Amino acid sequence: VQLQASGGGLVQAGGSLRVSCAASGGTSSYGAMGWFRQAPGKEREFVAATRYGGGSVNYADSVKGRFTISRDNAKKTMYLQLNSLKPEDTAVYYCATSSQRLISTSMVHTSNYDYWGQGTQVTVSS
Numbered sequence: 001v002q003l004q005a006s007g008g009g010l011v012q013a014g015g016s017l018r019v020s021c022a023a024s025g026g027t028s029s030y031g032a033m034g035w036f037r038q039a040p041g042k043e044r045e046f047v048a049a050t051r052y053g054g055g056s057v058n059y060a061d062s063v064k065g066r067f068t069i070s071r072d073n074a075k076k077t078m079y080l081q082l083n084s085l086k087p088e089d090t091a092v093y094y095c096a097t098s099s100q101r102l103i104s105t106s107m108v109h110t111s112n113y114d115y116w117g118q119g120t121q122v123t124v125s126s
Contacts, residue, residue: 001025001115005095008120015085019120021078021095031101032056033071033078034113037091037122044094048080049107052097058104063089085124092119 007019023030034049048069050057057069068081078095096113106112 001097003095003097003115003117005093005117005120008093008122010123010125011085013085013087013124013126015124016081016083017085017122019080019082019093019095019122021080021117023076023078023097030097030099032098032107032112033069034096034098034107035069035078035080035093036096036110037089037093038119039091042091044110046108046110047093049102050078051101053101056102056104056107058107060108082122085122087124087126090122090124092121094119 002024004022011017030052032049032051035047036044037047038044046060047063048059050069066084071078095117097115098113102112
């Protein structure tokens with residue numbers, strides 16, 4: 001399984017971006033798909049995740065109401081729409097997949113994901 005993240009960039013505070021994650025490999029490997037982010041000097045943190053077949057969705061409190069996770073199963077692509085961006089959203093955004101059909105509380109742990117993309121930089125200027 002290979003994941004390719006794209007769509008990051010520089011945006012002003014209050015602006016929007018959409019980052020994408022294209023997957024290659026058997027979709028039977030996917031139980032859940034998620035986004036994490038890592039700012040300089042900080043640990044990687046959970047942003048959002050969804051089950052591959054639909055159902056459970058989870059968002060970090062810091063992005064709830066501003067970010068939306070979605071997927072196009074036919075294209076094997078996952079998206080993260082980032083709205084009302086803040087400077088504190090600046091980070092490298094990573095996509096990941098898990099072979100497990102994770103419940104919401106399990107989606108937040110990096111250890112539950114098997115494959116990771118290379119990351120895409122999102123920079124929000126004030």
